[in-house]
Amino acid sequence: MATYSLYLKDKIGNKYERKNNYVLELVKLDKKISEETDMKKKSLLHSEKKNLIANRNKHPHNIKLKEFHNQEKTFLKSLKNSEAEFEKSLSDSLNSKVKQLKTRMYHHQQRMTFYREYVELTYEADFKFKESKINVEQIPEIIRFIECIESELIEAKEQKIKLDPKKDAKLKSELKLFKEEAKKKRNEEIHKVKDRKKEGVISSKAEKNSIRELKREYKNQVKLESYKIPSKENKDFIRSKKRELSNVIKREEKILKADIADARRKIPIEIAKKKPKVAYLTPLLPGLGQMLNGQRRKAMFFFLASFFVYFIAIPYALGYGNYQGEGIAGLITLAEGGARVHKSLIFMIEGVVAIFLLLIGIGLLYASFRDVLLTEKNMISGIRPPNWFETKRMLFQEGFPYISSLPAMLVIVFIVLVPVITTSLLSFTNMNPQNQSKFAWVGIENYKLIALGEGLAGSVFWLIFVWTIIWTLVATTLAILLGFFLALLVNKDRIKGKKFFRTIFILPWAVPAFITIMFFSIMVAPGGVITELLNSVFNGRIEIKNDIIMTRAALILIQGWLGSAYVFLLTTGVLQAIPGDLYEAADIDGASSFEKMRRITVPLVLFQIAPLLVTQYTFNFNNFSVIFLFNSGGPFDPQRYGNLAGSSDLLISYIYKLAFVHQYQAIAAAITVFISLGVMFFAFLGFRRSKGFREGRL
Numbered sequence: 001m002a003t004y005s006l007y008l009k010d011k012i013g014n015k016y017e018r019k020n021n022y023v024l025e026l027v028k029l030d031k032k033i034s035e036e037t038d039m040k041k042k043s044l045l046h047s048e049k050k051n052l053i054a055n056r057n058k059h060p061h062n063i064k065l066k067e068f069h070n071q072e073k074t075f076l077k078s079l080k081n082s083e084a085e086f087e088k089s090l091s092d093s094l095n096s097k098v099k100q101l102k103t104r105m106y107h108h109q110q111r112m113t114f115y116r117e118y119v120e121l122t123y124e125a126d127f128k129f130k131e132s133k134i135n136v137e138q139i140p141e142i143i144r145f146i147e148c149i150e151s152e153l154i155e156a157k158e159q160k161i162k163l164d165p166k167k168d169a170k171l172k173s174e175l176k177l178f179k180e181e182a183k184k185k186r187n188e189e190i191h192k193v194k195d196r197k198k199e200g201v202i203s204s205k206a207e208k209n210s211i212r213e214l215k216r217e218y219k220n221q222v223k224l225e226s227y228k229i230p231s232k233e234n235k236d237f238i239r240s241k242k243r244e245l246s247n248v249i250k251r252e253e254k255i256l257k258a259d260i261a262d263a264r265r266k267i268p269i270e271i272a273k274k275k276p277k278v279a280y281l282t283p284l285l286p287g288l289g290q291m292l293n294g295q296r297r298k299a300m301f302f303f304l305a306s307f308f309v310y311f312i313a314i315p316y317a318l319g320y321g322n323y324q325g326e327g328i329a330g331l332i333t334l335a336e337g338g339a340r341v342h343k344s345l346i347f348m349i350e351g352v353v354a355i356f357l358l359l360i361g362i363g364l365l366y367a368s369f370r371d372v373l374l375t376e377k378n379m380i381s382g383i384r385p386p387n388w389f390e391t392k393r394m395l396f397q398e399g400f401p402y403i404s405s406l407p408a409m410l411v412i413v414f415i416v417l418v419p420v421i422t423t424s425l426l427s428f429t430n431m432n433p434q435n436q437s438k439f440a441w442v443g444i445e446n447y448k449l450i451a452l453g454e455g456l457a458g459s460v461f462w463l464i465f466v467w468t469i470i471w472t473l474v475a476t477t478l479a480i481l482l483g484f485f486l487a488l489l490v491n492k493d494r495i496k497g498k499k500f501f502r503t504i505f506i507l508p509w510a511v512p513a514f515i516t517i518m519f520f521s522i523m524v525a526p527g528g529v530i531t532e533l534l535n536s537v538f539n540g541r542i543e544i545k546n547d548i549i550m551t552r553a554a555l556i557l558i559q560g561w562l563g564s565a566y567v568f569l570l571t572t573g574v575l576q577a578i579p580g581d582l583y584e585a586a587d588i589d590g591a592s593s594f595e596k597m598r599r600i601t602v603p604l605v606l607f608q609i610a611p612l613l614v615t616q617y618t619f620n621f622n623n624f625s626v627i628f629l630f631n632s633g634g635p636f637d638p639q640r641y642g643n644l645a646g647s648s649d650l651l652i653s654y655i656y657k658l659a660f661v662h663q664y665q666a667i668a669a670a671i672t673v674f675i676s677l678g679v680m681f682f683a684f685l686g687f688r689r690s691k692g693f694r695e696g697r698l
Contacts, residue, residue, distance in 0.1 A: 003030050008123075008268040008382030016268050016382065019122055021061040023272070025052060061121075068118050068125065075114050083107050097249065098146050105139045108132035127267040127384075134259050142252045149245045153238060160234050171229045178225050186218040257389040264390070268382035275380070279373035286364060289372030293379070297388040302371075305364040313361035317354040325350030328358075334429070335438055344431070344439045352421050356413055427670035433663040446670035457667055460641050461654075468650045471556065472621045478560035480613055483567025488601070491575045502572070509565030517629040520558050521545075546635050548647045555648060559626055563616060567609075574608045575601070618683045621675075622652045633657070651675050 004027045007015040018024045029049045036042045056062055087103045094102070111132040118125035190211055197207040227233050282289040287303035290296075312321075319326035324346045326333070331351020334344040375385045386394065395403065427446055431439040449455040453462055490501050508516060523530040524544040534542045544550045578601070586596045606613075627633055633646030633653050641647060644662055645654045651671060659668035 003027070004274060005381065006031070008270060010268050011265040011378075011383050014266070016123075018270060019120065019126075020065075020270055020272075022052075022056060022059045023270075025059075064121055068121060072114075079107065079110050082110070095146060095150055098143055098150075101139050101143050101146070105136065105143070108135040108139070112136060123268055123270045127263065127269075130263050130267065131260055134256065134263060138252070138256050138259070142249065142256075145248060145252070146245065149241055149248075153241050153245075156234055156238050156241070160231070160238075163230050163234065168229060168231050175222075175225055175229060179222055182218055182221050186214050189214050261387065261390045261393075264384045264387065267384070269379055269384045270382065271379055273376070273380050276373055276376040279369055279376050282372065283365065283369040286368030289368065290375075293372060293375050293385050295375070295385055295388075295391070298371075298391055302364075302368050305368060309361040309364060313354075313357040317358050322350045322354075325354075327351065327354040331355070331425075334440060336440065338438075340437075343437050344429075345426075348425055349418070349422055352418050352425070353414070356418065360413075423669050424673050426666055427673050429666045431664075431666040431669075436663060439666070442666075446667050447674070449667065450670060450674060457671070460645055461671065463640065464645060464649055464651055464654050467552070467648070468621060471552070471559075471650060472617055475556045475559040476563065476613075476617045476620045478556060479563025479616065480567050482560055483564035484571050484605070486564065486568050487571035487575055488597070491572065505568050506565050508562050509569065513562055514625060514629055516562060517558065517626055520554070521630045524554055545631050548635055548637070551631055551635060551648050555626060555630060558630065559620065559623065562626070563620070567613070567616070570609045570612060571605055574605045578604055614683055618679050621650075621679055623650065624652045624656065627653045628656070 004018075004023050006018070006024075006027050008018060009015055018027070026049065029045060029052065033042060033045045033049070036045060052059070057066075083103060083106060086106045087099070090099050090102060109132070112129060115125045115129035115132065119129050193202070193207055193210045193214070196202050197204065202210070227236070278289050278292045282292070286305040286309070287299045287301075290299035290302050315321055317327045319329060322330070324335070324342050325331075326347065328351055330347035331354070333347070335342040335347045336344075338347075379385060428441055428443060429439045430442045430445075446457075449457045450461055453459045486505050489495065490498055490505070495501070520530075522528055525531065526543055526545070531542060531544060534544075542550070544554055582600050583596060586600060591599070627648060627650050631646070631648060633649035635648070636646045641649075644657055644664075649657070652675075655668045655671050658664040658671070
């Protein structure tokens, strides 16, 4: 059974004795009961506790507390009337902000007088007294500042009326002449700077900086001269004072609120509650719990969450507001028995969206419940619930990472996760050329076909899978070795024309890949330059695009050349960052060039770029463009690969042909899921084995 604690605590963790003597007596009785071993005495203590609870309304402290609450109601009601009368008594000539602050000052002075008598009775009176005291101490200073600025503004406006228009016009014409002379002088100085640059006395950077400085100096001179005009000076003075007034009022108000928030943290709250109730009674209506806890502004935001849950998420999940689908029910039926225009795919997508909307709604319900529960527990232990000022500060400080991540999370959900999950679900259906509009669930049949090498996928899948693995390993490794070798070569001190070679080596990366691929495709086609050259050298008829081994070899060489530029750039940057002292120390120790490369160069380079090299393997595993653009997956061998794939197709191009050319979306989705899981697993293993990952730098 829940019991009261002997001490209260504030947000900082300080302990305070209870002021509620009734609760204090209950706590002491509970302590005596728990420590007593004599059953007769324990029974007497229980009876005493029951009697105390039964007569709680007659307890002296509770009687005083009730009197306080009654008098507080009467006082606040009378204060409202006297405050209105005080506001009417203020002069109409006063600034509206000053009038408001004086009324607020009066309000807190009266509260101070009232609550001072009850400070020892309850912490609530103690807090309200200190809150009013902070206001009474700080508001006069704000009023004095506003009145001071207001008097300066009034004086400035009076001076504006007294200004001599003729004198003003004369000074303006003088300013115009001054600007022309200053501009002429500036242009002369700029010409001198440019002449010095032409003569080679200063650099281009020095020229730009000098010209920039001359222009800045000209503006400052004109601005300074313009202040000699009385109207200009008066106008700027009024503008600056108004800005100062606005900024300082905001700053002082913020300081006042911060001091009150500090008092809230240090003065506990004492409530009669033993355990949370509001949180468990209001979990299904976000906002209501916050309202009952006295956090009205926060409640408004959580009421928006309630609106989302009950007017968007749940109706959409039930099929209201869907384009065609029936919410989650449509995800199960997939438009079976529906109208002719209904499409199973739309039902599936809308069902997935409905699930995500429900999950977001459940997340909002949990967030609201957790917030109310935590606030209630804190109040029971003595911590005051944060006011709106504290809540805003917490959101912009502690909650900033979550708020800034929220838009990205929503984008990920609806742009990434919805398509991914829809694709995964498609793999459990029979969507094919015969079932495009309407399809049904078939369970793991598609995965069985893949695993057993039967049906539509047949043995073709495993043939393409083996070639994809070979392609990924050989083509990527070739690109890495070639790029690394070229970077080492260009990094040598004895190599001349480094800029030229670096420019040449990054061309494959700088030039769009499809241009390079199409260029090589044309050159190795029958009658192409490379094909004709090979025919003349070997005195035979070679057709690269019609031979499986030669096509695959050409693809590996092309990708090796294309990928090497990226690796070259990565490696060059790392090589230039390796301290020369390491190599000098190795020379002193008598290390050979090979040993220096094996023990210094390679480990340091791999430490930096190993994760990026892992991504190269995953990229090449799904490299669609080079296969499709070079030979469309050919040459074709219907006896081994059927009519759906070519001998150089990778799994990614095979999936494309299945899904978009031949309309076998379900089996294509199953293959997609299979290879995605495999790629993610092996990419993770690659990252995990890298030294940077093990040392926690990734």
